[in-house]
Amino acid sequence: MVNNLRLLDLNLLLVFDALMQEQNLSRAAVRLHMSQPAVSNSLARLREQLGEPLFQRTARGMSPLPQAQALYGPVRQALQLLQAGLGPQEGFDPQREHVFKLSMNDYGQTRLLPVLLARLQAFAPKVVISVVSDEADTLPRRLAAGSVDLAIDYLHFDDADLVYQPLYQEELVVIGRAGHPAFAGGLSWQDYLDCRHVSLLTRAGRGSPLEILLGSARIRRQVQLYVPYFLTIPEIAAHSDLLGTIPRRLAEHYSRMNPLSIAPLPMDMSRIQVSLIRHRQHDLVPGLRWLREQILSAAEDEINKL
Numbered sequence: 001m002v003n004n005l006r007l008l009d010l011n012l013l014l015v016f017d018a019l020m021q022e023q024n025l026s027r028a029a030v031r032l033h034m035s036q037p038a039v040s041n042s043l044a045r046l047r048e049q050l051g052e053p054l055f056q057r058t059a060r061g062m063s064p065l066p067q068a069q070a071l072y073g074p075v076r077q078a079l080q081l082l083q084a085g086l087g088p089q090e091g092f093d094p095q096r097e098h099v100f101k102l103s104m105n106d107y108g109q110t111r112l113l114p115v116l117l118a119r120l121q122a123f124a125p126k127v128v129i130s131v132v133s134d135e136a137d138t139l140p141r142r143l144a145a146g147s148v149d150l151a152i153d154y155l156h157f158d159d160a161d162l163v164y165q166p167l168y169q170e171e172l173v174v175i176g177r178a179g180h181p182a183f184a185g186g187l188s189w190q191d192y193l194d195c196r197h198v199s200l201l202t203r204a205g206r207g208s209p210l211e212i213l214l215g216s217a218r219i220r221r222q223v224q225l226y227v228p229y230f231l232t233i234p235e236i237a238a239h240s241d242l243l244g245t246i247p248r249r250l251a252e253h254y255s256r257m258n259p260l261s262i263a264p265l266p267m268d269m270s271r272i273q274v275s276l277i278r279h280r281q282h283d284l285v286p287g288l289r290w291l292r293e294q295i296l297s298a299a300e301d302e303i304n305k306l
Contacts, residue, residue: 012046013075015039016054020072021145024061073161076144077281092286094124100291103134103142104152107230107250108274112152112167115305116298124294136203143279149288150295151277154209163278165292167299169271170247172210175237178259182243187263198225198233198242209272210245210265234258247272 018028019039029036047054054071055062064072092098104112109131120127132148140159142148152167174187182191199221200208214221224242227233233244234254251262276295282288 008049009045012042012049013079015042016046016068016071017075017079019043019055019062020064020068020076021147022061023063027061072141073144076146077161092290094127094290097126097128098287099128099130100287101130101132101147101149102152103132103139103148103150105134105230107247108152110231111249112295112298112302115302116295119294119298119301134203137205139277140279143277144281146282149282150291152274152295153277154272154274155203156275157277161280163280163283164275165278165296167274167276167296168303169273170249171271172245172265172269173248173251174243174245174263174265175234175251175255176243176261176263177238177240178261180241180243180261183261183263187266189266192243192266193219193221195243196222196224196241198227198236198240198244199223200230200233201226201228210269213267213269234260 015028015032015034018031019025022028022031025036025039025043029039032039034042043055050067050071052067052071053065054068055064057063113129113131116129120129134151134153136153136155136157139148139151139153139155140157140162143151143162154170156164174192176183176195182195199211202211225236227236230246230250233246234251235258236242237244238254238258238260245265248262251260254260255262276292276299278288278292
């Protein structure tokens with residue numbers, strides 16, 4: 001890396017930032033309003049000035065090497081600070097058109113989005129919410145890059161730049177089809193272990209909070225089916241002998257449409273904390289501060305409805 005900052009052309013960092021976000025020369029050129037050869041030449045100059053290869057060409061585009069990944073966080077933060085300090089100091093006008101990108105799973109969408117949408121329709125009808133993939137392995141990087149504005153998740157990442165604001169807590173319950181013999185007389189711990197289950201797929205190499213708890217106790221369920229979404233579990237449990245372990249509110253909602261048995265989870269487990277997650281380098285962005293307030297208020301309204 002460069003030892004003397006005066007020797008570095010800081011304009012090249014804008015090219016580096018665009019390449020990290022797009023990971024494609026053509027798309028980075030469009031983002032920067034430059035020609036593709038100019039972007040390629042800038043990348044070559046940056047490689048020379050830093051003494052690092054930074055990217056590797058692949059069939060899909062430009063794959064960042066570990067040196068680029070290590071450099072990206074500080075560069076992105078520096079560019080954000082410059083933009084905040086040198087850009088126009090305007091407040092956020094909720095009456096103007098704006099698109100926000102949120103990451104959340106299917107259950108979070110079902111629980112929170114209707115209440116949030118009602119607030120937007122009343123107070124900010126031109127504001128658009130775009131829900132993006134909740135891929136956990138890339139979420140911290142996407143929050144840092146600004147390709148995701150905010151996230152709503154139960155996972156906690158080992159990243160000092162992420163800030164967590166509690167939204168609500170979830171109690172897990174067990175569901176099965178109506179008449180399932182495991183629920184006769186109350187679902188016992190042994191009944192739970194003897195049955196087969198439908199469960200969520202792992203995210204970022206980690207299971208759900210339940211799987212983490214069971215793993216720490218060296219207990220394994222007999223999982224026959226893994227699915228990526230919470231909302232498919234009630235339908236599967238209602239029409240098979242598999243048990244599902246899901247949030248209570250989801251179980252009670254689907255029990256009104258499917259013949260389901262519901263029982264408390266037969267083990268001690270704290271409620272799951274669901275948080276609003278942001279990257280601290282965006283704390284001063286007026287629009288995101290406004291959106292955080294709307295989400296926190298929507299979550300409070302949703303809890304008060306229960």
